[in-house]
Amino acid sequence: MNPDALTEQLALFLDVMDAGSFSAAARRHPLTPSAVARRIDSLERALGSSLFVRSTHAVRATPAGLAFAERARRILAELRLARAEAVSLSSAPEGLIRIDAPAPFGRRHLAPAIAEFLVTYPGLDVQLRLIDSFIDMEGEHLGQVDLVLRIGPLADTRLVATPLAPLVRVLCASPDYLKRRGIPRSVRELPEHDGLDWDALAPPYAWRFEVDGRLQSIRPGRMRMTANNAETLLFSALAGLGIAHLPTWLISDYLVRGELVPLFCENGLPPPEPSGIYALRLEGEASSRSRLLLEFLKSRFGPVPPWDLALQSGLGRG
Secondary structure (H helix, E strand, O other), rough: OHHHHHHHHHHHHHHHHHHHHHHHHHHHOOOHHHHHHHHHHHHHHHHOOOOOOOOOOOEEEHHHHHHHHHHHHHHHHHHHHHHHOOOOHHHHOOOEEEEEEHHHHHHHHHHHHHHHHHHOOOOOEEEEEOOOOOOOOOOOEEEOEEEEEEEEEOOOOOOOEEEEEEEEEEEEOOHHHHHHOOOOOOOOHHHHOOOEEEEEOOOOOOOEEEEEEEEOOOOOOOEEEEEOOOHHHHHHHHHOOOOOOOEEEHHHHHHHOOOOEEOOOOOOOOOOOOOOOEEEEOOOOOHHHHHHHHHHHHHHOOOOHHHHHHHHOOOOOO
């Protein structure tokens, strides 16, 4: 099996495991659910072991699948790093890479990753512009910059999107709020609580939950704070103003430290949203500099991002 095929096979297997279904994994690849199932069947035959237990609505990893996943993640990360190193060694990379990115994600995750990237590749420079709103998150400035990071659904098919990480959203509140108002037993009780919400341009999957087999919009009855900035909602949640529905890339550290309590996560993180975290570029061949950075970021942020790995052993205790 060539390296590209192996990378795709392992990534598909891990997506099925993390998403818990063939259909959810298919949305991350240009495949149908039946094609995903066939590829998993082929992988199981090659390994001589069953990796998943299938049911009508979900698939669950077997002990062999869990063991294989642990090694598969390491193999996939090493393959991506090996590819990036091969590119760098074939011709010492030099030049400037220009990037636009959302400010909250850029400060927390992208800037530290790029600093590590620049230490590794001293011939490269990066111009990073952090944007405080959704202006140009569709990539209108591409051409002026090389890459635009986008969090959420993609609408413009003119652009080439490289998936960097899945997007998981969790209901959360401060311990103080839950002590005062009680812990909701199900999402149906959210209308009885105070909340923190997006003003106008809300993410499409915020406050949407699967209830009785279908996706429903359920929100708190009173919104104590509305804002067009994710960090504002985070600070309001930490202050005990209400329940928020925020992405794990933003709140992971606060959940780990117990400053926020995750709700309805007794069985682990919710499944990723159909959208994710992407790097956008114009159609056509990417520069070797951009390809090198994309491979580095894919290895740094995927297939399971570090902010979600930090949560996997600790959720359900709150």
